Amino acid sequence: MPQPEFLPIQWKSTYLSLLDQRALPGKKEFLEIKSVEETIIAIRDMAVRGAPAIAITGIFGLTLGAKKKSGKVNSQEIESLIKQVFESRPTAVNLSFALQEAKKRVEGETLWESVQTVWESFALEMMVDDLNANQTLGKNGANLFPKNQEEFHIITHCNTGALATAGHGTALGVIRSLRDMGKKVVVYADETRPFLQGSRLTAFEMMEEGIECYIITDGMSGWLMNHRKIDAVLVGCDRVAANGDTANKIGTYNLAIVAHEHNVPFYVCATKDSFDLNLKTGEEIPIEMRKESEVTQFDFLKTHDGKYLFPEGKTSPVGARALNPSFDITKAKFIKNFITELGCFVPGEIPIRLKNV
Numbered sequence: 001m002p003q004p005e006f007l008p009i010q011w012k013s014t015y016l017s018l019l020d021q022r023a024l025p026g027k028k029e030f031l032e033i034k035s036v037e038e039t040i041i042a043i044r045d046m047a048v049r050g051a052p053a054i055a056i057t058g059i060f061g062l063t064l065g066a067k068k069k070s071g072k073v074n075s076q077e078i079e080s081l082i083k084q085v086f087e088s089r090p091t092a093v094n095l096s097f098a099l100q101e102a103k104k105r106v107e108g109e110t111l112w113e114s115v116q117t118v119w120e121s122f123a124l125e126m127m128v129d130d131l132n133a134n135q136t137l138g139k140n141g142a143n144l145f146p147k148n149q150e151e152f153h154i155i156t157h158c159n160t161g162a163l164a165t166a167g168h169g170t171a172l173g174v175i176r177s178l179r180d181m182g183k184k185v186v187v188y189a190d191e192t193r194p195f196l197q198g199s200r201l202t203a204f205e206m207m208e209e210g211i212e213c214y215i216i217t218d219g220m221s222g223w224l225m226n227h228r229k230i231d232a233v234l235v236g237c238d239r240v241a242a243n244g245d246t247a248n249k250i251g252t253y254n255l256a257i258v259a260h261e262h263n264v265p266f267y268v269c270a271t272k273d274s275f276d277l278n279l280k281t282g283e284e285i286p287i288e289m290r291k292e293s294e295v296t297q298f299d300f301l302k303t304h305d306g307k308y309l310f311p312e313g314k315t316s317p318v319g320a321r322a323l324n325p326s327f328d329i330t331k332a333k334f335i336k337n338f339i340t341e342l343g344c345f346v347p348g349e350i351p352i353r354l355k356n357v
């Protein structure tokens with residue numbers, strides 16, 4: 001677990017305190033989020049990121065929205081607030097599921113004051129549930145690794161740790177659990193272009209925990225699998241379709257193909273909130289397209305008072321075009337197992353394992 005000063009989401013009753021992940025690791029700054037509008041900006045601009053963290057933040061955002069109102073409420077007003085938050089980031093399904101639940105929980109409420117109370121408790125409950133789920137998932141994943149082996153070399157992508165969740169993490173949660181079982185873990189963190197969640201956030205979390213970690217660029221995994229014995233690839237996810245196709249941070253699909261070629265087991269770590277059984281295959285998962293400038297320059301790395309961390313951060317010719325899909329789909333055939341709080345299972349078992357959960 002990160003030290004309390006690094007907890008990414010802290011509810012302060014009158015506002016939401018968010019660790020600004022754009023400024024990490026250089027600066028540890030907290031944003032004071034006081035309205036639903038500010039919440040949406042924080043999610044869209046990735047001050048807070050990671051599917052579970054986005055969902056929790058979204059419900060605190062609704063709470064802040066309700067706080068600004070008083071007296072009678074009608075269902076259109078509720079729907080319009082929910083719609084605003086829903087539109088902030090499209091790929092991770094956690095936010096959309098949480099918003100559907102938030103809507104259900106206030107059915108029949110007639111006053112904004114009670115809506116606010118319901119949403120506030122829901123967001124706090126989500127934090128507890130997510131932490132518990134991550135801890136269980138972590139242990140389930142750690143148990144997949146051979147008991148008689150003392151050291152594991154693991155590649156991971158993006159950031160799936162305490163910064164992306166309510167704590168512990170999903171893929172990084174398995175790594176933490178292995179370490180807690182007394183195993184030595186060596187982590188290779190894909191830097192995760194363009195937003196650098198791997199080099200900025202995963203390396204930061206691993207160093208905080210004293211877990212040996214090497215940053216590799218996203219293209220190095222083939223070299224690494226040829227030159228060192230890699231025991232597993234562990235990644236998180238933003239949405240899993242019913243057939244097991246999985247959306248995760250851009251670059252995950254390439255990593256899965258390389259792992260397949262080298263017979264390295266590729267595991268997707270996810271809580272039940274990531275499985276979208278409404279979608280048959282990954283082709284139906286919406287992929288967020290982000291600004292070209294995130295690829296062509298490093299100008300997204302700003303402190304909240306607007307100062308650039310890299311004032312001369314352009315890494316491409318002026319006017320160069322770029323593509324910036326934020327996620328890709330890893331085909332189910334490349335996934336050895338899903339590691340969840342409900343247990344570990346192969347893609348074909350998804351409908352049975354997730355039914356009625």
Ligand code: MRU
Nearest residue numbers: 049050051158160164236237249
């Ligand atoms: O764009 P991000 O940083 O929100 O993307 C995050 C990921 O892709 C994570 O792997 C995923 O959300 C799981 S976090 C437990």
